[in-house]
Amino acid sequence: MSNKYLIFDFDGVIGDTWETVILAHIKKGNRSNRQEAIAEMNSYFSKKPHHTKTHSLSETELANEYKWTSEFGSIMHEIGVTLFDDFVKEIELLPTKYKAVVSSGSQNYVSPALAKTNINPTHILAFEDHHSKEEKIQLVAKDWDAELSEIYYFTDTLADIYELRDIISTNRLIGVSWGFCSKEQLLTELAEENILNSPSELAVKLK
Template identity: 25%
Template sequence: MSKKVIIFDFDGTLADTFDALVVVTNRLALEFGYPPTTPEELPKIRNLSSREIIKKSGVPIFKIPFFLKKIREYLHKDILNLNPIPGIKEALLQLKHEGYCLGILTSNSEENVNLFLKKHGIEDLFSFIYSETSLFSKDKSIKKLIKKNHLNSEEVIYVGDETRDIEASKKINIKVIAVSWGFNSREILTKHNPDSLIQQPSELIEVLGSLQQIVS
């Protein structure tokens, strides 16, 4: 059988960006016309899908690309101060050692991701980085990534921290592992029925092995 390909989301899955994103979105609140998020509201927000958050904010859909661009610009200033999710580096090293092909699909900029990976000495673990700008067309982005890198979709497993990661993967019929340490809560991730849901990076090895047996 050909080598398994693991595509990772970046923000919240590999990089611990949650607090930074809260700070950035609060900075942009006045400009885009939504109220800043208080610490008390964070648990509720983690239980909302991306579409529900956008609807709640009242930001018009046509402004979303500009909003994402601003977020990437702010994150660029702070990217070298951000850290990997605890335990993820060790898990990635193990996956690479076992022969998995690793890649990244992100709505962050490729420049930001490369700076982060180099800072933490893990740039050589990834075979490709693909940056997508649309918030709600992740399925199309995954398909483009698969085609561009000549991958077999049956050998691809996606790993992400949001409900939209699960939705996108299901749309194009690829396996998806949801992680509960990122943006969305375990509760709402469970409701979207990922193939697996894990609580810490060390679980990746065992879960990937199980999924590989299922599709073999």
């Protein structure tokens, strides 16, 4: 297991941010109540993102995405981000030195939250580093001198699966059942054996 190449999403996988995201949407003013915020989240995380490698956004629209995400991230940090502590502990116990976090969230809350752990990722890449998760994962793989076929990516959303399934092997796209998308949703794209039901299953999956 010491040579496993592991990349983790943050929100919904390491970060227990469901409630924080709801509050941040309302505080930023782009959604007026919990129901609207939840509807926005369910929509975003269940379809392919609009800011992928092959996006059709104009330069101005993309610049606005970066600005919005940074501002939203500052609000997230101000509200406060908690972690799935049991899963964090499982990641910390893994002997591999090849651990990274690739997120579509903002560095403004992702990095401070990870600084409270002993995961010690080689990379923490968020939206400010690149809008495309594909690009960020390819960068990590290059720095590790690893093939994309060797990379595991842990996610909680259909959005990630739709974006990454062309570069990450389907048996190495691993879902977690405690995040933004339900296990039932993940099962529409992932096999049962590729979904973690509890943090304790992580080490077993990687044997």
